[in-house]
């Protein structure tokens with residue numbers, strides 16, 4: 001585990017912008033940021049996703065956090081949704097077109113949208129500049145993952161340098177989940193907000209690639225069969241079987 005490349009947390013008076021999709025990972029990131037920053041805004045991207053259910057989950061998670069965590073509610077600022085559908089059209093993949101989810105000849109899942117996080121971060125940094133936020137918080141993760149090259153911390157470090165040079169700012173790209181397994185992400189949720197936050201994330205966040213809410217499983221809503229559901233289920237069950245501990249600090 002290497003934490004040396006993760007930028008230091010900022011002053012509590014700072015503002016953060018969370019890249020927020022309404023999924024499990026970015027919901028934990030939102031709670032993480034609310035615990036650390038005086039003002040936290042969220043940004044989501046409409047790049048032509050097949051499932052607007054993700055967009056609904058974003059609002060449900062935000063509303064539930066505001067209702068059930070009053071000390072976070074006062075820090076939770078505006079939500080922004082940016083239309084980047086032209087990027088979705090260029091980067092057509094299984095997430096944005098009617099294609100099966102499978103491994104491609106490059107050894108990447110067909111759900112990979114080339115350079116997606118680079119685009120997200122560029123838009124987020126431009127927005128953060130206008131909103132006075134110093135930290136960009138995202139759920140990118142190298143562990144337990146499908147090998148998306150734009151989720152690597154090295155990519156984030158390079159992107160942070162590029163953004164700061166190109167915008168003459170000192171943004172920090174913070175990735176609290178970078179070295180955590182999916183089980184540890186549930187543990188982090190418990191550390192941040194107890195079983196109440198775990199329950200909120202189970203019920204309100206959305207991860208399923210098929211855009212299915214369907215039945216409520218112990219680990220959340222979803223089809224239970226796509227790679228995203230499998231990953232979420234496996235992580236939850238691993239954490240549950242290990243005694244639902246909070247993350248050791």
Ligand code: ZN
Pocket residue numbers: 207208209210211212222223224225226227228229230
């Ligand atoms: Zn699914």
